[in-house]
Amino acid sequence: MLKKAEAILSKIPAVTYADVRIVEQTSEEIATKDGVVEALSSSTSTGFNVRVLKNGVWGFAASHDISDAGIDKTIAKAIEIADASVGYKVEDVTLDDWAPQVGSYKTPIKEDPFAVSLEEKIRSLLEAEKGLRVSPKIVISQAMYSANREKKYFVSTQGSRIEQEIIWTGAGIEASAVDGAEFQNRSYPNSFRGQNQTKGFELFRELKLAENAPRVGQEAVDLLTADTCPTGEFDLILDGNQLALQIHESCGHAVELDRVLGYEASYAGTSFLTPEKLFDFQYGSAIVNLTADATVPGGLGTFGYDDEGTPAQRTFLVKDGKFQDYITSRDTAPKLQKINPRYKNKSNGTVRASSWSRLPMIRMTNINLEPGNPSTGSGQGQFSPAHGKSLEELIADTKYGIFMSTNRSWSIDDKRFNFQFGTEIAWEIKDGKLGRMLKNPTYQGITPEFWNSCDAICGPDEWTVWGTPNCGKGQPSQVMYTGHGAAPARFKKVKIGVVDWKK
């Protein structure tokens, strides 16, 4: 296929720059509900695209049709599109200084998920799901599994030549309990399609769904009669699976340079992290270190090269609380350098497209909150002695607070300031001990205030790369799979219990 991509590239008439991507995607999905396999499906999609930079503007066309006629038509369309745009150009597109890349990458997996028998997968899911039904109050029990393989071939007129195979797997269980008007959900290991990682079937085995199912089902039932989460300003400990989405929404999207430059203003919005804040802005407290890391094993945003052929990198976005960098592309890094000459003229390698039919654009890779390191935290006075330690020690260090786990709802404004999250479950912490279970927990904040209130992050032993397989962005819409490494962390005096459930 790499040869095919080169053949397509060779047919493109002389332009400033061109690249060709051929993508083959395969996925398998199993969803069971109440003892029945509701979905058993497999799908494939194959196609290619041509991206040309001509007279300072981009043209892009894509097709499923890889015949000679289809290739000629698609190339001609990409050129026509560039020609139609040139009359409305304000500024020439320029590319960064990355040298051409030649290489290959394959997700390291232990067990090919497509080679495991369907019988085993179905049996394991039904067994896990059955374990959820601990009470007649469980009205819905569900288990889900998916496996995805993406083969990508990239060539460019600058001489890049890259072949990649990305494999990712996901699985989870979910129980819904109803009693009268009361409805409660509990998921494991995470809500909204479970846990997802660039791993093979070993992920499914590691998750031990069946072992966890009775506890998850029981928690859903117990939530029906739990007290409502109190309202007030309290210390908040977020479990890793919720913190992952907090990072995604309030950091990940806010550091997308295309949003910052106004390219997404018409849809997802812009960002409060405007260019003059670069290098100086106190995004979080001094223990907050956020990275964009496409090299971390198992992350959904882990790869060898991005979809512009830039190598995978690990970049500090926030270092010791200070805002350091954006996630960027080959055509936005030069724009930022024009605004701030201290900025480098090189992409951070954070561009992906959701399929062959979509434009590559800036996407989160793995946006991680680095685990706490006790040597950098304690001793500075304002941080907890539990910083860098275990969740148990963090709870023991909390006089009164709320511990929230597993996302139920999320919403954030179009500059990424005001967010509100709800979780499936919470527990009250009193005098260093986990107490009563609480239902309908919610919290709300303003992004920089919230991250500046972070006084402890658990250590590396508690750190997991969570997968967010449903990140939406762009027009036409692109759903991307991203990762978020997180360990539980504590935030001081957060607004909790912000919803009046009767109105």
Added chain:
Amino acid sequence: MLGEQKLKQIAEKVLKLSTAEETEVLLSVSTNSLTRFANNEIHQNMAWDNLGISVRVVQDKKIGVVGTNALDDASLKETVDQAIALASFQQPDPDFVSLPKPHPIKPVNNEMFIATEDDLAKGVNTVILKAKEAHLIASGAFANDASELAVANSHGVWAYYAGSSSNLSTIVLGKDSSGFAADVARKTSEVDAVHVAETAVRLTQESVDPQDIEPGEYEVILEPQAVSEMLAFFQWYGPNARIYHENSSCLSGKMGQKVFNEKVTLIDDPFHPEVFPMPFDYEGQPKETLTLVENGVLKNIVYDSYYAEKFKTRNTGHGLPAPNTMGPIPLHMYLAPGDKTREEMISSVKRGLLVTRLWYVRVLNPKTLNVTGMTRDGTFLIEDGKIVKPVKNMRFNQSIPEALQNVVNIENKLTRLASFEGEMINLMPTVHISKWQFSSKTLF
């Protein structure tokens, strides 16, 4: 585009290749273009062609589905064989009775219009020029989508439909304000770019220097875009047979009961002259005009073939592509117009907010249908019946059934809306609601 005859031949070939008891073929063909602009210039401009086939086979109540995007003979055979293999590993679904039988389908106009890059660029330029004249910054997208959809099954179902839509939306940005506008039509030439540009520019100018306002309970006038954004999740979670019978819908167990204010009538109408018609569902079953809520009373929920068989009732033609784990959904729902003008409604508000749109609406609890979200692109304070000033955006936490019980009046006309954040509601009136819960502020 392949045309009805060609697609029918492909479907027949697939049905012949299948040895399963029952087989269904879903075929789609599309050609799309989208010209996107930001900072007053075109920055993303693209076109793509695709096609798809999805084969569902049933053997001894065991179901497998396989899809691909190639229609050559080898791919068709591989797809059918793989679907049969999947079904062989499947567990039987005791509630499954049969794929649906053929029923007459109402013919609709199958005209398609495919825009050129220049057509789209011209519309975009109209918006950019208006924004520049006003010293503002425009961004947005002008898209054209043409598609064919066909469904066949081994019981003799054959359904084919083709159509197109053209959709222009913009957000115009000022120093501290913004305005949204959009239009949608079957043909690019019928999209009113001048009106879109003028509306967005006017809203941006009117919302300059927004003032701080305290969160709390307010009367609201929701403009059509905001009403559509409010009702999007009701559409998914409300009158859906799967969720209704799971006892997880806000409507569960309330058939025939008064659920909303008597001014509220909700209709699913895939044949309304102002929407893009959809004569059949993804199982090839005829669609119809269906009243879901009439004068506040729950009259109907929607079914597909599986849930109609399971609950021994009539299939209303709301199936989604298999495998469907979301349940049947009314894709053409609108709120019936009332008898007031927008101005009359505003003039009746003592102190309240005019909300042009909502943003990032998400469900807090699917059963009570409490949602949260933000206001966006222009929110205004109304005092003594007059719009007095723009205000900064706020977050709300609001029960949708509660809001529909608190409807005061509904505008006497419907506005055509472009689908924006995936919502499929294309027609909505402005609505006056007596209580809406704003819970926190943001900084702009």
